Amino acid sequence: MSEMPTARLRRLLAGLALASAFVSAARAGENASIPGDVQPEPSTLHCLAVRWPVRGDDNANAAIAVQFRKAGATAWTQGFPLFRTLRTPTREQRNQWSFNGIPADRLPGGWIFAGSIVDLAPETEYEVKLSLKDPDGGDAEKLLRMSTLGEPTEPKGMRVRHVVPEDAADGPADALKGLPAAVAAMGPGDLFLLHKGRYLIRGPLEFKKSGEPGKPIIFRGAGDGEAIVDGGGDDTTQGRLISAGKIKHIWLEGLTLQGRQYAIVAHEGSNWVIRRCKFQKMEKGFTAHNGGYNVSRGHFITDNLFIGPTTWPRTKGIEAPCATYMSGAGHVVAYNRMQNLGDAVHGTGHGNWSACDIHNNDVTVCTDDGFEADYGETNVRVFRNRIVNVAHGITAQPSQGGPLYFFRNFIYNATYSPFKLHNDTCGVLLFHNTCLRNGPCFIIQPGGETVTDVWTRNNLFLGTGGTALPTTGRMITCDFDNDGFGGFAGPFAQWNGKGYKTPDDARAAGILYRQHGAILLDPKAVFASGLLPPADPSTTFKGEELDYRLKPDGPAIDRGVVLPNFNDGFRGKAPDLGALEAGEPMPHFGPRK
Numbered sequence: 001m002s003e004m005p006t007a008r009l010r011r012l013l014a015g016l017a018l019a020s021a022f023v024s025a026a027r028a029g030e031n032a033s034i035p036g037d038v039q040p041e042p043s044t045l046h047c048l049a050v051r052w053p054v055r056g057d058d059n060a061n062a063a064i065a066v067q068f069r070k071a072g073a074t075a076w077t078q079g080f081p082l083f084r085t086l087r088t089p090t091r092e093q094r095n096q097w098s099f100n101g102i103p104a105d106r107l108p109g110g111w112i113f114a115g116s117i118v119d120l121a122p123e124t125e126y127e128v129k130l131s132l133k134d135p136d137g138g139d140a141e142k143l144l145r146m147s148t149l150g151e152p153t154e155p156k157g158m159r160v161r162h163v164v165p166e167d168a169a170d171g172p173a174d175a176l177k178g179l180p181a182a183v184a185a186m187g188p189g190d191l192f193l194l195h196k197g198r199y200l201i202r203g204p205l206e207f208k209k210s211g212e213p214g215k216p217i218i219f220r221g222a223g224d225g226e227a228i229v230d231g232g233g234d235d236t237t238q239g240r241l242i243s244a245g246k247i248k249h250i251w252l253e254g255l256t257l258q259g260r261q262y263a264i265v266a267h268e269g270s271n272w273v274i275r276r277c278k279f280q281k282m283e284k285g286f287t288a289h290n291g292g293y294n295v296s297r298g299h300f301i302t303d304n305l306f307i308g309p310t311t312w313p314r315t316k317g318i319e320a321p322c323a324t325y326m327s328g329a330g331h332v333v334a335y336n337r338m339q340n341l342g343d344a345v346h347g348t349g350h351g352n353w354s355a356c357d358i359h360n361n362d363v364t365v366c367t368d369d370g371f372e373a374d375y376g377e378t379n380v381r382v383f384r385n386r387i388v389n390v391a392h393g394i395t396a397q398p399s400q401g402g403p404l405y406f407f408r409n410f411i412y413n414a415t416y417s418p419f420k421l422h423n424d425t426c427g428v429l430l431f432h433n434t435c436l437r438n439g440p441c442f443i444i445q446p447g448g449e450t451v452t453d454v455w456t457r458n459n460l461f462l463g464t465g466g467t468a469l470p471t472t473g474r475m476i477t478c479d480f481d482n483d484g485f486g487g488f489a490g491p492f493a494q495w496n497g498k499g500y501k502t503p504d505d506a507r508a509a510g511i512l513y514r515q516h517g518a519i520l521l522d523p524k525a526v527f528a529s530g531l532l533p534p535a536d537p538s539t540t541f542k543g544e545e546l547d548y549r550l551k552p553d554g555p556a557i558d559r560g561v562v563l564p565n566f567n568d569g570f571r572g573k574a575p576d577l578g579a580l581e582a583g584e585p586m587p588h589f590g591p592r593k
Contacts, residue, residue, distance in 0.1 A: 402427015
């Protein structure tokens with residue numbers, strides 16, 4: 001009788017052991033990576049981007065290396081690893097972010113790895129190798145062929161049509177009289193040449209026809225004098241100059257647009273080219289949201305002049321004027337002059353945006369933000385811009401997982417902070433920026449909101465007093481390191497409620513810094529020109545007079561760390577700090593000739 005309980009016990013123990021083995025196997029399976037299909041994102045002139053969904057990897061120890069080369073080349077170049085985006089947004093993030101639940105481009109129960117390859121040649125085919133490594137299993141390699149874009153060029157075979165103002169006394173004999181006549185007659189493949197004069201628009205000029213791929217509809221200044229599309233008012237005159245909902249493949253070139261609150265509204269549109277135009281006497285230049293990732297694609301906004309009504313210093317709080325106000329993916333905003341606005345580029349949660357580039361723009365006097373990457377999801381890149389006389393330089397309020405890349409920007413006289421990280425932002429990479437301001441060097445004060453997965457490397461943050469790095473947010477899994485600070489007068493940092501008197505204290509604590517720590521610099525020794533942080537932030541500084549080239553023997557030389565693809569080809573023993581490697585010319589900012 002005593003054997004039966006013993007036998008049952010043995011069977012029970014055996015069953016428990018088997019169940020335990022199944023549990024262990026399940027746990028091992030959850031830690032192993034299960035890669036999905038790579039999702040290429042829309043390309044731009046200089047950047048490629050991907051997303052790679054991966055299930056499993058519960059212990060988050062997988063990594064994805066990136067290599068790339070021009071098609072046909074033999075040697076691979078190392079890229080920056082893909083960024084692991086946040087798996088599950090927190091309650092606070094869901095309250096701030098612009099989607100409910102998990103959006104279509106996220107992976108329930110899994111991870112999205114995402115990342116960009118930057119500084120590529122336009123209109124060039126590349127091979128991209130992605131290598132997933134996971135100690136728990138699931139290694140995989142993917143090889144892609146991807147191409148950067150070229151600048152839009154006029155297709156052959158366009159039908160040329162001439163347009164003159166309604167009251168014109170001369171011009172080509174077959175010219176259409178007034179823009180309403182041209183718009184009524186337009187179709188794919190039409191090129192309208194607008195001859196000099198004022199084209200008065202009495203009500204919204206409504207576009208009801210789209211162009212087609214390879215057959216855009218182009219409205220271009222004829223080159224015989226200024227062609228002014230005029231709503232007859234100014235930035236306070238309500239209404240739209242051009243209204244074009246869901247319209248695609250329209251080009252506007254060499255025109256002046258003015259006289260209404262909204263110059264162009266193209267919600268849910270795609271593939272607009274706005275080039276070499278002047279926007280003035282308006283509140284908003286190009287407004288095109290509501291479309292989202294798969295609807296609004298490929299706007300190309302370059303070489304324009306946007307002039308708003310705001311003045312410096314800021315006296316009216318947040319003001320509405322902006323140059324662009326877009327959502328979607330694959331947009332390029334480059335080589336524009338943007339001045340006297342609230343925001344140069346305004347972000348929006350009405351559609352969000354991904355895989356967009358903002359570069360080589362010249363911004364002065366924005367009483368709110370220089371560039372808003374707000375509601376960016378993945379691979380929004382803001383780089384090589386000059387941003388002067390703004391409240392905030394570049395914002396991510398919020399970034400919705402990331403990565404957002406802000407690199408090699410020059411930001412001068414940002415009266416609040418060079419970077420604004422509010423609304424429970426997540427997934428922002430700050431590399432090689434040069435920032436000079438009056439007061440504390442770099443302020444992060446979102447009032448107790450979370451700031452998650454923000455990385456910094458090789459930046460210059462120079463100020464005139466106070467704490468160098470005061471933060472009031474809940475800093476979560478952030479990775480700050482190897483930035484240069486100078487010009488502060490108080491303690492070094494305030495981080496998650498704790499103060500650090502010096503960078504050495506911060507590094508010793510192992511919380512704010514876990515590797516090299518901050519680098520202390522004397523601002524007077526950094527720049528060859530002797531450039532210093534602004535003594536009086538109410539001054540309207542001229543960007544072209546601010547020379548931020550480094551002093552060849554200064555303290556920022558060779559102090560950076562290597563960031564593959566972001567500082568390749570550095571000239572010394574190591575990369576330099578800041579936006580410009582010593583010996584490199586300053587970039588071109590604003591419209592090209």
